[in-house]
Amino acid sequence: MYEFSYHKPSSVADAAQAIGAADDPKILAGGQTLLPTMKQRLASPSDVISLRGCRDLVGISSDGSTVTIGAMTTHAAVASSADVQKAIPALAALAGNIGDAQVRNRGTIGGSLANNDPAADYPAATLALGATIVTTKRELSADAFFTGMFETALEEDEIITAIRFPVPHAAAYAKFDNPASRYALVGVFYAKTSDGPRIAITGAGQGGVFRSTEIEDQIAAGKTPDSSSINESDLNADIHASAAYRKHLIGVMAKRAVAAAG
Amino acid sequence: MSATGIGASVKRKEDFRFLTGRGNYTDDINQPNQTYAYILRSPHAHAKIKGIDTTAAKSAPGVVAVFTGEDMQVGSIPCGWGVNNKDGSPMNEPFHPALAQGKVRHVGDQVAVIIAETYSQAKDAAELIEVDYEELPAVTNSEKAIAPGAPLVHDDAAPNNMCYDWELGDEAEVDAEFKNAAHVVSIDLTNNRLVPNAMEPRAAIGDYNTGTGEYTLYTTSQNPHVIRLLMGAFVLQLPEHKLRVVAPDVGGGFGSKIYHYAEEAIVTWAAGKVRRPIKWTAERSESFLSDAHGRDHISHADLALDADGKFLGLKVYTKANMGAYLSTFSTCVPTYLYATLLAGVYTTPKIYVNVKAIFTNTVPVDAYRGAGRPEATYLLERLVTKAAKQLGMDQVAIRQKNFIPADAFPYQTPVALQYDSGDYEATLKKAMELSKWTEFPKRKAEAASRGKLRGIGISTYVEACGIAPSAVVGSLGARAGLFESANVRVHPTGSVSIYTGSHSHGQGHETTFAQLVSETLGIPLENINIEHGDTNRIAFGMGTYGSRSLAVGGEAIMKALGKVVDKASKIAAHLMEASPEDVEFKDGKFTVAGTDKEVDFGTVALTAYVPHNYPHETLEPGLEENAFYDPMNFTYPGGCHICEVEIDPDTGTTQVVGMTAVDDVGRVINPMIVEGQIHGGLAQGIGQALLEACEYDDNGQLTSGSYMDYCMPRADNLPDFKAATETTLCAHNSLGVKGCGEVGAIGSPPAVINAVLDALHDVGVQDISMPATPQKIWQAIQAAAVLAAAE
Missing domain, CATH: 3.30.390.50 (CO dehydrogenase flavoprotein, C-terminal domain)
Known part of the structure; x- marks a missing residue:
């Protein structure tokens, strides 16, 4: 791992500001891809901006027709959420089968979607369910969000804040x-x-x-x-x-x- | 049986410190003023080094020193076993440098070492080293490596990339048997290359004492004395009294930590240069590229049978991939640990084996759990099952027809070994019972109703371990003896320390060996300590591999304990004013037959160290004895493994749904530890058969170089094992023990593959190679369907 500056803002607005001020920033959500990549010296960001202090990005709510999941919600939280299990059991089951217990306790839904690993599970659920990706700048349909392998429509300083899943039949x-x-x-x-x-x-x-x-x-x-x-x-x-x-x-x-x- | 003696399932004494993070592994050790080493490794499989510029690296922050092969002019890393060619000439044994000398021969080959104040600084500086490589074509497959025009790994030092072309038996004599044969069954197969993956990566700390001129190496080794010998005598020319090697707690080895590795020599040598301790710890990706790999055989075999299915003769032709350099035991694995096992459990009268050992641009290959015996067993047990199918015989019946009968021991095989004991019918019978063999058709029908293909496979095997009688192995080319040493030190209060040359890196010696002491001296386990892994504290040791710790190391302990009891009996006789011949020792008490005189072990120990009332004329004070034990023969565990699988024909996925192992490991000291060893071996055997694919591309890049691509067995790949033992005693050691460390990995792979092929029989698949991955099985099903449609 190369040296970098670490930031832990306490709000999404501060995080966006920190990104704007850095040379070559990377956003750290759960870190399950970014940190191994940095350890292997395959990524060398100047600044790492952790979203772990942004408590407003964590949480799950359901109104019967839509399940909304905060971007920093872990896979383990999604898997064990009674709301998700009731409204979209397939999504809870998917989250409960990602990686291992350690990964599920650190990895987040927003991080997974922003990374768009071509073999990750969440992109499939997000696209099939026709979810909406809510960011600091706009709302994107899943169809517009995924643009290629490890590629998304996100701009450099744009942060996912939540994902809204319509409840399917x-x-x-x-x-x-x-x-x-x-x-x-x-x-x-x-x-x-x-x-x-x-x-x-x-x-x-x-x-x-x-x-x-x-x-x-x-x-x-x-x-x-x-x-x-x-x-x-x-x-x-x-x-x-x-x-x-x-x-x-x-x-x-x-x-x-x-x-x-x- | 006492609660802590032989036969008791005592919980492992060492587990408290291991399970609570209190172990003391090499990477846990830190010396004052310590520096850190990073090894710059070759990114190419084969290249000339035209120049190395270290200028920028040497002036990078924190860098203490940078050394290349030009700086480190030391001896060749030695190979421990010389094998001769068919014509009697010695094998080709090219120079094996610690740091590359003008050429790199595999991805991961050591090119330079950077020593810095921190590991990060060393790694940063390594990026500043400019190596001018001239890339050369590479070869990774042993068959391709001996084809005309193949790239030469060692140029003139190994023409045709041949290390040796060796044979055992008389080919003409075996050919004569084939002329009389009613049937000949042939098979071609590969035994897949494996990456060992011990949980603890290798690590080494070199230290040089400027006051005494002594070197100390802390290393993740299965045999510190062997490392002292190989590194001290051959690579660095350091005498034993100036070189201490410590192998503290070691987190798994499976063979991969037997060998003397370049990094050990590099940190020791460099510590003398920089006059500071140097620590190196492998990253996992370095482990993939630098720990000796296992297996990698390509074989063809022909079996001659008479009209009734009796085996008449066997011919085996094997190409063994040595990798780029000869690792410590590499040369004996495909010869004396493989070819000599090709009689298996059968009475085959004539056997011929030809083995070509071949250099390639890959990581060196050496012994890995089982070492040679899994390769032999896989070949034989695939071949025997194929023969049954070809002759229309029952696969159990063909085995029974050819078994060496239980009353035929000692049994001399045509391939040099003399088996001392065994009962292959007994292990077979018990395994068939436990696996409910005869009810299999019902289970198959039930699986079919769920759309699954269910198959059952069997393997009956013998192996040779308890390595090894020194005179025998010496005559076969071993460059060392394979005895073991033990020292029993009874302390004045009656507690006991055992100093053993065996090394424990997960096997539970601290418990098993303590049980031997508890049984013999009648003292509780908490009064016993097992010490190992330090050349300054242990008299001598050949270490742990080849399932030798109990059969050789344990016997040495028993021998030393015998001497202690002898001397203690004399002291007791003096105290009881009796004649030594009349003294009996049982359950920790000395008694005199026919009297009520009694003295306990603790009193005798105290008397030996406070000899106020003592037979000074005939005995020295103190109670401490040494013993060396050299076995008379190998030991021969054997048994029967039965595997049951279900295959999903839609995806090609195999689920192992049953695994039964009945093994004859000789007398069992701790049943729980034995069962654990067998479980671990079975997991590795199933891993080899179904999961573990070590793949190189045509450029010599390891494409399965991390856990993202190299599939290790996980709990959900494994069924609940049915493991049992069925004992015949070893005939030539006092405990009657044979060894249990490797049997699981030896017997199981052919049982698994035979089960897979049984399952696929109905869809027309005849052959599959290890690992039988979902893709491979799916492709085989497709190919069989195409073939069937064409017919």
Whole structure:
């Protein structure tokens, strides 16, 4: 790890100010990606601005039609929230299966979304549920938020403050773990929404999380979903899974997610 | 049986300090005025070093010194075992530098050491070192490395990248058996390369005492005396009395901490130069790139059988990847710990083995839990199951037909070893009972109703451990003896310290060895201390590997305890005014037969150190004895492992749903510790079979260089184990013990893969390689379906 200046503002406004004043700042949420990356000397920010002092970013509320989760809410808090379990049980289950207990107690939903790891779980839920990402500057639809692998629509000094999830009629997440890292080799989140079925796929795409309207159409037509429409050349290939295997798993996981949602 | 003696499941004495963070590991040790070392490693698999510019690094903040191979001109890191080629000529043994000398040969090879006031400063300065590399083509696969035109890892020092081309047995004689055979069954397989991954990364602290001229090395070693010998005598030319090696608490080894590593020599040598202590601790990614890896065999084997399925002859051809340099025991693993085990538990009369050991641009390969015996067992047990299938025989029946019968011991195999004891039918029978073998079809049908493919696999094995009779291994090329030493020091109040040359790094010696003392002297465990891991405190030691601690180290302790009891009996006889022959010793009390005279052990101990009333004419004061023990033979644990799996054909995922291990490890001192050792071995065996893939790309980069990509077994990969023992006693040691540290990892991989192939049989899959990952299984199912459709 290289030397850096550490800041711990107590409000989002102060955090935004600290970001503006720094040369090459990084926002620290749960630190589950940033800190290992810095330890490996793959990132060398001049300033690290921790959001841990911003208590206004923590918390979960539900009004029956929308679940709102503060950006600094940990995975463990989401997993164990009675509100989330009641309104969107698939989201609570997803959070409860991220990483291990240590990761879940440090990692946050805002950090995960801002990082947009192509194998992370939350982007799939956020996109499939059609969530709204609330930032210090605006509100973004999930469809507009994820722009590519480790890329989002966030501007340099823009901080996620909360995520608003509309409560679906039903939803389920089927994840095939990378055996080593336990990230998603392929994860499919299915949500039955008032606008019809939405399917979001993580772990597989070269551009990060993506929707498959073809699979959504199959489900809407009452057909068993399959992955024949997925273009292999858009998928990742690595020592754990070829693009062909990932494509196959998308079909299997989509089928399982739809079956689990009931 | 006493509550703390032989056979008692005593809770481990050492666990309090380990479980409460009070252990004392190498990285916990700090010396006054200590500096920190960072090792600059090669990013290339194969390159010439045309120049190294350290100017900027030397003047970086906090830097104390920077050394390269040019500065560190010392001896070659030695290999401990010489193996001869078929024609009798010695193996190729290229120079193994501590710091690269003009060339790097694997990613992670040591290029320079930076010593600074803090570790961060050393690491920062390393980025300022400019190394001018001329990249060369690399080769990582042993078959490709001996193909014409392959890049030469050691140039002229190892033509064709060959270390040795060795054989055991008479090929023509075995060929003759094949001419008479009714059936020949052949198999090609690889035994996958593994990364050991001890929980504690390696670490070393070098210290030089400017007053006495003595060096001290603290290191994460399984055998500090061996490190003193190898580093002192061969690399740095330091005599034993000027070099102390301490291996304090060590957090797991599995073989990877047997060897003498460059970093140990670097910090010791450099401490003499900078005249300050130097600490080096590996980061996990360095462990992947610098701890000796395990396995990595490519083999072809042919088995000749008569019409009834009786084995007539076996031929095995193996290419063993040595990596870039010869690690300490690397050369004996694919020869004397592998080829000699290829009779297995069977009466195969004629066996021929050819092993080519080959250099590649990869991390050196050496012994890893089981070392050679897992490779032999995997080959044999895959082959035997395949033979059963090919001949249409029952896979259990074919084994039973060829077992060495229980009344045939001692049994001389055609591959040099003489098994002293065993009962393979007994372990088989018990394992079949425990696993409910005969009811398997019901479980398979139930799984099928859930869409799962269920399979069952078996392996029956023997291994050779308790390493090793010095005269035998010496005749086979070992450059050291493999005895063990023990010292029993009885203190004046009757408490006892044992100084053993065995080293405990998770095995529970502090408990097991104490149980031997408690049993023999009749004293409670809390009065016993087991000391190990320091060349200045322990007389001598060959260390811990090859499941030798109890069978060799424990026997040395028993021998020294015997001497203590002899002398104590004489002191007791004097106190009781009896003749020594009439004195009996039991449960800590000396008595005289036919009288009510009695004196306890504590009184005798006190008398030995306060010898007011003492037989000074015949006995010296004090009560302390040494013993060295050199075994007569290897020990031969054996047994039967049965695995049951369920495969999800949609994803290729395998879940191990049953794992039964019935092992004959000889007499069991602490059943709980033995069961724990077997559990650990099974976890590593299942890891090898299903999860652990060590992958290099064509450029020699390790693509599975972290836990993001290298899959270690986790609890949810493992079922509840059914582990049991079935004992025959070792015939040549006093305790009747054999060894339990490696059996789990030796017997289980073929049982797992045989189970996977059994499950996949119905979908047409004939073969799968380790690790049988979901992707591999899915691809095999697809390929079989394509083949079936074409037919």
